[in-house]
Amino acid sequence: MKLDKRSLYQIMNADNGGGESILSTMMYAILPIAKVFVMCFMGFLMASKYVQILTPNGRKLLNRLVFVLLLPCLIFSQLGQAITFEKMINWWFIPVNVVLMSVSGSLIGLIVATIIQPPSQYFKFTIIHIGIGNIGNIPLVLIAALCQDPSNPFGDSVKCSQDGNAYISYGQWVGAIILYTYVYQMLAPPPEGFDDNELVKVPSKNVSEQAPLLTTVNTEDETLNAPSGRISGFWWRMVEKLKLKQILQPPIIASIFGIVLGTIPVLKNFILVDGSPLFFFTDSCLILGEAMIPCILLALGGNLVDGPGSGSAKLGLKTTIATVFARLILVPPVGLGIVLLADKLGFLPADDNMFRFVLLLQHSMPTSVLSGTVSSLRGCGKEAASILFWVHIFAVISMTLWVTVFLNILF
Secondary structure (H helix, E strand, O other): OOOOHHHHHHHHOOOOOOOOOHHHHHHHHHHHHHHHHHHHHHHHHHHOOOOOOOOHHHHHHHHHHHHHHHHHHHHHHHHHHHOOHHHHHHOOHHHHHHHHHHHHHHHHHHHHHHHHOOOHHHHHHHHHHHHOEOOOHHHHHHHHHHHOOOOOOOOOHHHHHHHHHHHHHHOHHHHHHHHHHHHHHHOOOOOOOOOHHHHOHHHHHHHHHHHHHHHHHHHOHHHHHOHHHHHHHHHHHHHHHOOHHHHOOHHHHHHHHHHHHHHOHHHHHHHOOOOOOOHHHHHHHHHHHHOHHHHHHHHHHHHHHHOOOOHHHHHOHHHHHHHHHHHHHHHHHHHHHHHHHHHHOOOOOOOOHHHHHHHHHHHHOOEOHHHHHHHHHHOOHHHHHHHHHHHHHHHHHHHHHHHHHHHHHHO
């Protein structure tokens, strides 16, 4: 007799102690990772020399499309529909958790870097690539894959996906601030530099960004003496100092719009609620957002076709292994302790396992892909590409392990 899916689900949950069985929990942990692996492999295949559909330029354009359009659409529609003012107050621990993740991860990175003694110019580099995890793209992919199954442990697929995406999106603005302030400063080139070929590009970019401000300050005395000129100059200096141009990226802008429109009932009922006058815009964003997951995984798989590159030789085998091991194995248990302590102290919403699951995911993800972007600006892009290659290869195993552990704790 052939078992249908529901019968199989009931068998796997028929344990004596009640709740999820080990087999069922492992199924929910492995299947999302397997889906991610398959889609990444398709991207790898499309970029291989045997097919050559996803060329380097094609992957670059696909990454740009995801970053500028598809991901902001997903964040705006999902976060805007899920959030309210009351929920925003209740979700206060999500941005705090992102900060705690960066602090605890960086401390672990400092300890590991002190022990292994990487090349001196890569000491801070090692700390950053251990401490800063991917709190956006990969968690969104895992939530989408997990919630797609109607029998997932979190319940209704639509609510599961909407809540999970909203929680993840709500923490991204903090991650962007950390990335373009703390990470940007930590990856400043040492006196000896990282790579002469890359460092040539960095000063020219920085000078071009600062030149208009410096010229205005030094030459336009009348403007500076006027009250409006002094105020304008002050704000421009603040924008430059706080790296607001880099922080206000499309996904962050989408998060801000989603939060503002979602927390103001009049605007939410006009744009974000099903049947509202402008819901066609939100619905269009939902459709575009659904394309984000496959596109980003195809691009990620295509990027792996180039291998680790020359950066591995510069870092050394010991530094590479220690960075990957610390990020994937040492950081998550500390994050688990932070979340369990916060739960015990009553900081987390009651009876919301998805909230806890997202907090745990934030501590167990591979190194942030955007750290590679910042590394490129600071002259160590090749080394960052090497770390990102190896950490994403081994993250397939580590994420399966940690998702299994988290689901066993939650259910």
